[in-house]
Structure formats: structure tokens, C-alpha cells
Amino acid sequence: MMTLRKIVAKNQQIEIAHEDIPLLKPNYILIKTMYSVISPGTELGMMESSTDREVPLGYSAMGEVVEWGEGITDVEKGDLVACYGAPFVHHGEYLLVPRTLYTRVPESVEAKEAALAGIGAIAIHALRIAKLQFGEAVVIAGLGILGQMIAKIANAAAYHVIACDLYEERVAMLASDNGIHAFANVEQMKAKIFESTNGHGADAVLVCTGGKRSPLTHESLKWIRNKGKVVIVGDVEPDFPRDLMFGKEAELLISRAGGPGRYDEVYEKQAIDYPYGFVRWTEGRNIAEYIRLVSERRIDVQPLITAEVAFDDVLGEFEQLRNKKTSTLTKLIRY
The missing domain is CATH 3.90.180.10 (Medium-chain alcohol dehydrogenases, catalytic domain)
Structure with missing residues (x-):
């Protein structure tokens, strides 16, 4: 054998x-x-x-x-x-x-x-969970391997794609993708969200960071529109304040692997x-x-x-x- x-x-x-x-x-x-x-x-x-x-x-x-x-x-x-x-x-x-x-x-x-292909399948399923429609705005928070892939596929689907990561080199990796607005500065990213949506906020935020406790779980609720969505993609413990969720009647979703x-x-x-x-x-x-x-x-x-x-x-x-x-x-x- x-x-x-x-x-x-x-x-x-x-x-x-x-x-x-x-x-x-x-x-x-x-x-x-x-x-x-x-x-x-x-x-x-x-x-x-x-x-x-x-x-x-x-x-x-x-x-x-x-x-x-x-x-x-x-x-x-x-x-x-x-x-x-x-x-x-x-x-x-x-x-x-x-x-x-x-x-x-x-x-x-x-x-x-x-x-x-496995990374691609996970990215595709995460976008399907978000149930975005043509022309809607999505924020990708965290540009590791999965966040990078999600941003590229979202861009191919003609969504308005805004991405952020604290590491400049990860942001730079998306520089050649026309249509993706990527930032290493959160304030600049927030300004782009509200500029792109006429102040309404993004239709969905996909949280692709690691670490059990992430401040992005709170911040992401501030970036979405009324009745917007937050999709947990990375290994993050869901921790969302009720007042922010209630105020926007936000939808919290979790993406499980490749479909x-x-x-x-x-x-x-x-x-x-x-x-x-x-x-x-x-x-x-x-x-x-x-x-x-x-x-x-x-x-x-x-x-x-x-x-x-x-x-x-x-x-x-x-x-x-x-x-x-x-x-x-x-x-x-x-x-």
C-alpha cells in the first residue's frame, strides 16, 4: 500500500x-x-x-x-x-x-x-448571505485573504465597494482593482461611505477581522443605513449593543463557510x-x-x-x- x-x-x-x-x-x-x-x-x-x-x-x-x-x-x-x-x-x-x-x-x-477555490467559495457565500442587490453599497472590514477575495468579487458584482484595514500594505493590494475604494484610515473610510450613499450609510458591512472581541462589531452598526445588515465572516464573537441595533432595526447575520x-x-x-x-x-x-x-x-x-x-x-x-x-x-x- x-x-x-x-x-x-x-x-x-x-x-x-x-x-x-x-x-x-x-x-x-x-x-x-x-x-x-x-x-x-x-x-x-x-x-x-x-x-x-x-x-x-x-x-x-x-x-x-x-x-x-x-x-x-x-x-x-x-x-x-x-x-x-x-x-x-x-x-x-x-x-x-x-x-x-x-x-x-x-x-x-x-x-x-x-x-x-475554497477561499473563493467562502467569499461568495458571505456575499450571498448579505443578500445585496445590484448597485448597493458594501463595506469590507478587514483585508486578510478572505476580505481581499470578498472585495474583489463584490466589485465584479458591481456593488459600491468600500474596504478598510489598518495595514497599509493590505490596502495597497487592492490598488489595481478599479471600483474598490480601500482605506487604512477609518475616518477617511467613514467619509467615503457617507459620500457614496448621500449620508444614508452602507447597505451592509462584512466583518472579516479575527480576534474574539472586536471594536468593529460596535462601529459597523454606525456605518449602515436604517434596516442595514452586518455579516460576521471572521472569527469574531458577536457583541452588539441593543440601542444601536434597535435604532436602525439592523439585521445581524453570520456566514458559515462555503455555502x-x-x-x-x-x-x-x-x-x-x-x-x-x-x-x-x-x-x-x-x-x-x-x-x-x-x-x-x-x-x-x-x-x-x-x-x-x-x-x-x-x-x-x-x-x-x-x-x-x-x-x-x-x-x-x-x-
Whole structure:
């Protein structure tokens, strides 16, 4: 039996574990991984909370189809696919992925771009939760890897996009995206919100910051219009004063991962899709939509894929992330 290597968290440390390559099952494909994406906030949090049980890290990747099980009709050996969703997708040399969690990658999409499909699906679902309509104004608070992606996709949807982050270098990453107004100064951002909305306030704020307690949960209510929305996307503990919510009859929403199907064993483990007519946008269909946006060049994710690390060097990379010795939003692991 051939073995694979994968990256796990155990006892608050990062390790490389070895295990047998999983056996093929009906409605699953076996992928030889080419790239996976490090999501620093999520993975460092998992590392810090890990015990003596090995927990695989990672959730967004792409690779080449090696084999497919009974019921699979949309791929052949050698096809490239993008995939998303732990525990099926992780930082491992081979991945066994159900048919509901992957999509084919066309020649017009680079391998590194495709590896971000999980990030893309999460960003798309967050915007769907906000239920914005064409022409409305959205504020993206926090420009980590997820905030960057949300801002780009919101801009492609022709919303009025205003973004902010305290780090100038993160704001600068959106400089080439025409239509996005990004600020490192909160007062300047607030002025832009009210200028763009004739003083009414934004239709929605998406909070993409980390940290359990964030002052943005209070401030965001001041930036929205009457009956506006605040969507929690990052790892933030909801803490909203009633008077501000009551005064605007604000709507508080939480976005959970990449869309309907996430954490549902029937959809994921059993690979049974939801009916298209009843659940239009599942996590799998959101993955495919991200690939379409990249393929048609409606979004430019090149600024997000400038750094990569070889699998053999990945332990040192995680150590740098843990010690905050790198400001890189993400790195791609090359297999």
C-alpha cells in the first residue's frame, strides 16, 4: 500500500504525518495534489487548540485526477480539479474528495489560481448571505485573504465597494482593482461611505477581522443605513449593543463557510447533492462559480498567489506564521 504525507496539528505543534493512500469509493475521486492554500488565521487557531489527537490542516486545494469511483462521469484521468472542504481536503499529497466538493479547472485558469477555490467559495457565500442587490453599497472590514477575495468579487458584482484595514500594505493590494475604494484610515473610510450613499450609510458591512472581541462589531452598526445588515465572516464573537441595533432595526447575520452543504454528512460524506431547483447555490456550485470568475477574468487573484513554499519546507513556514515573522496573507504549498 502506498503512503502519503499530510500536515497535522498535535499538542499545539505542526507535524507531518504518514498514512496509507485512501481506497477509492463510489462517487469519490482520488486527486494527486499540486497546490493547497494556507489559511493562517484558521490554521493557527486549530494549532493552538490542538490536543494529542492529530488534526489535519487545510481546506482549499487543487490537483490532478488519478482515479475515480463508480458514479463519477464528469472527469477523466489527468484532468485538473479544484476542491474545498475539510476533512476531505487538507494539506496532503493525495486527497479523496466526494463529487459534491470539486469542480473541473479549465485551461484558462492557472493551477495556483484554482487552489484558492475554497477561499473563493467562502467569499461568495458571505456575499450571498448579505443578500445585496445590484448597485448597493458594501463595506469590507478587514483585508486578510478572505476580505481581499470578498472585495474583489463584490466589485465584479458591481456593488459600491468600500474596504478598510489598518495595514497599509493590505490596502495597497487592492490598488489595481478599479471600483474598490480601500482605506487604512477609518475616518477617511467613514467619509467615503457617507459620500457614496448621500449620508444614508452602507447597505451592509462584512466583518472579516479575527480576534474574539472586536471594536468593529460596535462601529459597523454606525456605518449602515436604517434596516442595514452586518455579516460576521471572521472569527469574531458577536457583541452588539441593543440601542444601536434597535435604532436602525439592523439585521445581524453570520456566514458559515462555503455555502449550503457544509458540515452536512449527507451532502459531503455521502456525496448526495441538493436539488438544483431547491438549493441553487451549494458549496460545490460556489466553488464552480469562483472558477468561472477567474476563467472569465472578472476577478484578478494574482496578488494573492505571489508566495509559495515547497511541502518539504512547510514546517518552518508554519513556525514563522506562529511567531508572526511574516506578513504574507497566505502561501501556497507546492507538492
